[in-house]
Amino acid sequence: MREALQLMLRIRAFEETAEQLYMRGLVHGTMHLSIGQEASAVGAVLALEPTDYILSTHRGHGHCIAKGADLGRMMAEFMGREHGYCRGRGGSMHIADIDGGNLGANGIVAAGLPIAVGVGLSMQLQALPHVCLAFFGDGAANEGAFHEALNVAAIWKLPVVFFCENNNYAMSMSVRNAFPTELISQRAQAYNLPGVTVDGNDLQAVYGATAAAVARARAGAGASLIEARTYRWRGHSKSDRNLYRTQQEIAAWKERDPIAHLRTQLIADGLLQEAEAEAMAAQVREEIAAAVAFAEASPEPDPRDLEDEVYA
Amino acid sequence: MTSATQPYAETVTVVQREVTYAEAIREGLRQEMRRDPRVFLVGEDIGVYGGAFGVTGDLVHEFGSDRVRDTPIAEEVIAGLAIGAAITGMRPVAEMQFSDFVTLAMEQLVNQAAKMRFMLGGKIAVPMVVRMPGGSGTGAAAQHSQSLEAWFAHVPGLKVVMPATPHDAKGLLIAAIRDLNPVLVFEHKLLYRVKGSVPPELYTEELGKALVRRPGHDLSLIAYSIMVPRALEAAELLANEGIEAEVVDVRCLRPLDEATIVASARHTGRVLVIHEAVRSGGFGGEIVARIAESEAFDFLDAPIRRLAGRETPVPYNRALERSTVPQVEDIVAAARALVRE
Ligand SMILES: Cc1ncc(C[n+]2csc(CCOP(=O)(O)OP(=O)(O)O)c2C)c(N)n1
Ligand SMILES: [Mg+2]
Numbered sequence: 029m030r031e032a033l034q035l036m037l038r039i040r041a042f043e044e045t046a047e048q049l050y051m052r053g054l055v056h057g058t059m060h061l062s063i064g065q066e067a068s069a070v071g072a073v074l075a076l077e078p079t080d081y082i083l084s085t086h087r088g089h090g091h092c093i094a095k096g097a098d099l100g101r102m103m104a105e106f107m108g109r110e111h112g113y114c115r116g117r118g119g120s121m122h123i124a125d126i127d128g129g130n131l132g133a134n135g136i137v138a139a140g141l142p143i144a145v146g147v148g149l150s151m152q153l154q155a156l157p158h159v160c161l162a163f164f165g166d167g168a169a170n171e172g173a174f175h176e177a178l179n180v181a182a183i184w185k186l187p188v189v190f191f192c193e194n195n196n197y198a199m200s201m202s203v204r205n206a207f208p209t210e211l212i213s214q215r216a217q218a219y220n221l222p223g224v225t226v227d228g229n230d231l232q233a234v235y236g237a238t239a240a241a242v243a244r245a246r247a248g249a250g251a252s253l254i255e256a257r258t259y260r261w262r263g264h265s266k267s268d269r270n271l272y273r274t275q276q277e278i279a280a281w282k283e284r285d286p287i288a289h290l291r292t293q294l295i296a297d298g299l300l301q302e303a304e305a306e307a308m309a310a311q312v313r314e315e316i317a318a319a320v321a322f323a324e325a326s327p328e329p330d331p332r333d334l335e336d337e338v339y340a
Numbered sequence: 341m342t343s344a345t346q347p348y349a350e351t352v353t354v355v356q357r358e359v360t361y362a363e364a365i366r367e368g369l370r371q372e373m374r375r376d377p378r379v380f381l382v383g384e385d386i387g388v389y390g391g392a393f394g395v396t397g398d399l400v401h402e403f404g405s406d407r408v409r410d411t412p413i414a415e416e417v418i419a420g421l422a423i424g425a426a427i428t429g430m431r432p433v434a435e436m437q438f439s440d441f442v443t444l445a446m447e448q449l450v451n452q453a454a455k456m457r458f459m460l461g462g463k464i465a466v467p468m469v470v471r472m473p474g475g476s477g478t479g480a481a482a483q484h485s486q487s488l489e490a491w492f493a494h495v496p497g498l499k500v501v502m503p504a505t506p507h508d509a510k511g512l513l514i515a516a517i518r519d520l521n522p523v524l525v526f527e528h529k530l531l532y533r534v535k536g537s538v539p540p541e542l543y544t545e546e547l548g549k550a551l552v553r554r555p556g557h558d559l560s561l562i563a564y565s566i567m568v569p570r571a572l573e574a575a576e577l578l579a580n581e582g583i584e585a586e587v588v589d590v591r592c593l594r595p596l597d598e599a600t601i602v603a604s605a606r607h608t609g610r611v612l613v614i615h616e617a618v619r620s621g622g623f624g625g626e627i628v629a630r631i632a633e634s635e636a637f638d639f640l641d642a643p644i645r646r647l648a649g650r651e652t653p654v655p656y657n658r659a660l661e662r663s664t665v666p667q668v669e670d671i672v673a674a675a676r677a678l679v680r681e
Contacts, residue, residue: 115461142417146424176414337462340499
């Protein structure tokens with residue numbers, strides 16, 4: 029659990045720093061921050077083995093850090109540098125850490141879900157014990173790909189966990205207006221899969237539900253759908269003026285900060301001292317500063333190398 | 341690696357084994373699946389049904405339903421699962437039942453498969469194949485008869501293969517399966533039953549190499565897929581009139597063998613580019629541009645011409661359908677006019 033807190037602090041610090049770099053005009057392009065959603069990323073990934081796979085989304089910094097990515101290479105990618113995970117070709121929306129089992133963020137909503145089916149099938153065909161967890165948003169659950177993917181994963185009993193981060197909005201579209209049902213997890217019933225909704229800001233609840241789904245997948249019993257209810261504190265991306273939600277709503281969700289929640293809980297349970305928590309936060313700040321330094325020292329990609337990975 | 345140096349029309353005297361284009365594909369799949377346990381097939385009705393055009397045939401009996409895997413009707417997942425399997429150690433060969441249905445899988449092919457290696461800085465390879473029957477001539481009408489290859493040839497990161505003979509249908513397919521990148525193979529429905537000589541062993545044909553199927557000096561007929569046998573037939577008829585047409589089979593639109601095309605244009609000085617797809621935005625425009633931009637330009641004796649599908653959805657009625665697509669007589673007439681220019 030201390031590890032979880034550390035990961036969540038790392039994600040928060042990474043994104044706050046990314047945001048500042050952005051504001052200072054040091055970053056070209058866009059970014060989608062997951063500040064406020066750290067417990068769902070960390071709780072889900074901690075339920076996996078290092079050899080398991082994830083597929084991430086446009087809002088993927090948290091998934092990537094939780095899966096153990098190198099902060100310097102992430103920051104370098106964010107800044108478009110040669111030593112970034114994608115050599116500056118992908119940016120924030122395409123960071124992948126293949127060796128760490130992160131098969132990539134994605135710029136297309138719901139696109140990871142059909143791919144996750146293939147990873148699951150690949151594990152089944154090769155009789156490998158690894159599980160694939162696919163993150164996606166509430167918005168993605170209304171794409172056709174979601175339905176195709178759940179159905180196929182269900183009929184073949186694939187080792188896939190479909191993990192929906194329901195942060196209440198798809199850009200400006202509220203879940204209240206986008207779904208005829210109360211719970212996204214209800215959709216699992218249509219595919220005869222287990223479906224649960226958990227408090228996505230409660231690390232332990234997320235971890236517990238994911239661990240059960242992962243165990244089921246690993247045992248060969250098939251896929252599951254998890255809906256984690258959470259909230260993004262920041263706008264959708266850089267252009268968001270928050271016209272579709274109220275300041276009161278944002279403030280109310282900030283009261284339910286997943287990091288403060290876990291920290292309080294660990295201290296109350298005697299698993300963490302106040303001073304240790306401070307030290308942890310300080311250490312994370314140092315890590316992020318080092319990541320920025322690494323990124324800034326990394327060269328810009330050379331346009332002459334642009335076609336290195338072009339084969340057709 | 342062997343290469344197909346024989347012309348399409350058989351002229352060799354040794355006894356050759358003749359099989360159909362569909363059988364050649366099936367044999368290639370069978371042999372490669374025996375050789376490489378990572379290869380598996382996935383698509384709609386490819387198992388006991390044997391494929392809508394009978395291409396996969398009896399393969400399910402030899403390899404089982406895990407490796408010859410029927411899917412629900414879910415093209416986006418068929419394409420997506422091929423990607424997921426390819427990046428984690430398998431060699432999927434997906435089938436779109438008709439190439440028209442690839443419209444439902446565009447996202448995965450164009451945004452995902454094509455981009456992944458580049459976008460991730462070269463950290464991943466996507467060794468997958470999508471086979472799909474295209475083209476008209478079977479009375480299947482507008483939603484089951486299109487020739488959509490140009491859409492994909494427009495996308496860096498996708499290889500686009502257009503086999504014209506049974507020999508190539510097998511050799512290019514095996515090369516596609518062994519390629520580390522996504523390869524789309526457009527098979528022509530009318531070619532499935534066409535016979536030709538096919539080596540019984542496993543062999544590959546290099547992707548990105550065009551072939552001169554028939555040498556000639558009066559004009560170049562540059563074609564791919566079903567237009568290759570039509571161009572060869574037209575060339576025979578033209579030869580009776582004393583016109584010697586060179587027939588170039590493009591075979592692969594991306595990567596494109598510009599050198600072979602340009603060399604032929606330069607050699608003959610007159611070029612007719614032929615495809616079934618509609619002219620506007622068709623791949624012929626790219627071929628014409630490559631020639632026009634090349635050193636062959638100075639050797640041209642006439643404007644470069646195109647013969648392509650008419651600007652209409654493919655109609656149902658037999659005569660109407662036939663009229664939308666270049667036929668042998670159309671090629672002969674266009675070639676005749678071109679040599680007189
Ligand atoms: C297929 C597709 N449609 C639209 C978009 C533009 N877009 C990017 S993210 C987004 C909202 C996605 O909402 P959700 O899935 O809930 O994820 P969240 O942003 O809330 O994390 C939209 C509309 C896109 N990238 N891809
Ligand atoms: Mg959302």
